Structure formats: C-alpha cells, structure tokens
Amino acid sequence: MxxxxxxxxxxxxxxxxxxxxxxxxxxxxxxxxxxxxxxxxxxxxxxxxxxxxxxxxxxxxxxxxxxxxxxxxxxxxxxxxxxxxxxxxxxxxxYSMFNRQKVGKYHFLVCGTTPCMLRGARDIEQALLEHLKVKRNEVTKDALFSVGEMECMGCCVNAPMIAVADYTKGAEGFTYNYYEDLTPKRVVEIVEMLRRGETPPVGPQDSSRIRSGPSGGNTTLLSDPKPPPFRDLASC
Ligand code: FES
The missing domain is CATH 1.10.10 (Arc Repressor Mutant, subunit A)
Known part of the structure; x- marks a missing residue:
C-alpha cells in the first residue's frame, strides 16, 4: 500500500x-x-x-x-x-484525532481511503510533502505545518479532500476544517494562505461543482428515460 x-x-x-x-x-x-x-x-x-x-x-x-x-x-x-x-x-x-507525536500548528490530514485515492489523494499528499519539504508525520522547521493521513472523513463525493487541524489558538480557538475538490496547485495555495495568517474558504474548492454534482457536469441521465417495456394488453 x-x-x-x-x-x-x-x-x-x-x-x-x-x-x-x-x-x-x-x-x-x-x-x-x-x-x-x-x-x-x-x-x-x-x-x-x-x-x-x-x-x-x-x-x-x-x-x-x-x-x-x-x-x-x-x-x-x-x-x-x-x-x-x-x-x-x-x-x-x-482515535486518529489524537496525535501522539509533535504536529505542526496546522496539521494536514490527507484522506487515504478509496474514493479520494482514485481522485488523486497521492498527488495531493506529494504536493504537500514536496512544497513543505517534509516526510509524512514530520514537522516543518518553523513548527507551522505537518502532514498526516486520515481514513474516510465522509466527503467522498467531493474527493480528494483533506482536513486541517488548526492548533494555532490553543484550546479556545481549535478548528478542524475540511477542504474538498482539491488539486495539487490548490492545496499549495491553501498552505500559503495559512502561512500568511489568512483563512482559506473551507469546503469545495472547485466553484464549478454544484453541491455534490460531478465535476465537469453530468454525463449520464441527460434525457428522459425510455418507458419500461410492457405487455400489449389488447392482444391478450
Ligand atoms: S474517501 Fe475521502 S472522504 Fe471518503
């Protein structure tokens, strides 16, 4: 694996x-x-x-x-x-939300379950590790970031996705935000927004997604379905 x-x-x-x-x-x-x-x-x-x-x-x-x-x-x-x-x-x-080793103030959890893997979770993780110059579960030198893995977080329809645990404000301001419909480019942008102290918009990152519709629009069920075949009752 x-x-x-x-x-x-x-x-x-x-x-x-x-x-x-x-x-x-x-x-x-x-x-x-x-x-x-x-x-x-x-x-x-x-x-x-x-x-x-x-x-x-x-x-x-x-x-x-x-x-x-x-x-x-x-x-x-x-x-x-x-x-x-x-x-x-x-x-x-x-429970994987408990970290038993040091994490960054922003701890990125890349979903590693099948739908996210099929939609590019490996590329998302690779982009994070390369951009931050760390291995998985390692903390950046400035103590700001670390990258871990989580299993399905229930956003499969918006795969690939990550959660970011934000420990910058201590017990009072802890947040756990989901970022969905990610691309390698977008996840790096999110890192840089957090580094600048900005708050990236949470949820789907692809504005063309309409709620949970498929990216790129529907490819099936585009016309009225044919009626089911039925018996010719008059010939009975
Ligand atoms: S498989 Fe990633 S959220 Fe479900």
Missing amino acids: RFLSPDFNFWIWLQHLDTPDNNLNIPFEFTEANMRQVKEILSHYPSNYKQSAVIALLDLAQQQHGGWLPVAAMNKIAQILGVPNIRVYEVATF
Whole structure:
C-alpha cells in the first residue's frame, strides 16, 4: 500500500518510542484553568464511572499541549481517572484525532481511503510533502505545518479532500476544517494562505461543482428515460 511508509516517523506513529521531547522525564500537569475544567468534566460522571471522561480529558490535554499528547499526559490522565495507563493508551491509539507525536500548528490530514485515492489523494499528499519539504508525520522547521493521513472523513463525493487541524489558538480557538475538490496547485495555495495568517474558504474548492454534482457536469441521465417495456394488453 502506497500509504504505508517504512520510515521512522511512520513507526513512531504506530507505537511509543522515547524521544527527547516525549519521555517520562518530562512531566505533564494540567494548567490551573484546565484543572478546573477537569473537575467540571468529572462532575458529569458517577465517581465509579469517571473513566468515561477519558476522551474529554485527552482532548483537553492535547489542546493544552499544542495539538499532541506526550506519554506523560496520558499517564497523568490515567492517574486522575484511577485506571491503569494502558486504559488511556488504548483510547488514544484508537482515535486518529489524537496525535501522539509533535504536529505542526496546522496539521494536514490527507484522506487515504478509496474514493479520494482514485481522485488523486497521492498527488495531493506529494504536493504537500514536496512544497513543505517534509516526510509524512514530520514537522516543518518553523513548527507551522505537518502532514498526516486520515481514513474516510465522509466527503467522498467531493474527493480528494483533506482536513486541517488548526492548533494555532490553543484550546479556545481549535478548528478542524475540511477542504474538498482539491488539486495539487490548490492545496499549495491553501498552505500559503495559512502561512500568511489568512483563512482559506473551507469546503469545495472547485466553484464549478454544484453541491455534490460531478465535476465537469453530468454525463449520464441527460434525457428522459425510455418507458419500461410492457405487455400489449389488447392482444391478450
Ligand atoms: S474517501 Fe475521502 S472522504 Fe471518503
């Protein structure tokens, strides 16, 4: 499969490997304000079911930590919830919106499922990697951008598409925007608009698309269908 890469970044994405910025010697604590939010979140659950808050706490930790979850943050959440660390790891590794290694302030997620692949997802990813001069799951030197992969995000009719997770404003202003009907040229334009601090228009990027109609217009069902054949009742 083209999307499977043998490089280090791919393997670290699958499992935890200690790195200088992600190891147990670097502790994680929620800020005072976020600790108040932790208490508020936990108040919604009976004390014997507080582990149900794991996703909400992971999300809070990720946003506090610039869009990614170090192993120390997952352990902290396990401690708060009173569960073994593995119960937090199993949730964080299951959901691809949780990043377990550093990402850029703008994290590009290229859809890698069949309809987007058939409509040019490889070219979109290649254009991003070449323009940003990074490998997949690697962060640009200015810490602004990274490129990852996501499976189907439900916009197959507007394939190929990407989501951009924007962590520039922290927990208060987190956004997760879809850009659809992309071309390699357009995705590079989107990168440069974000770099300039602009907000590219979200959704379909091809103005000739009418809602979810096919690009280039309809090629079938252009005339009235023939009526179905029927029996000559008079000859019966
Ligand atoms: S296949 Fe890409 S959004 Fe569904």
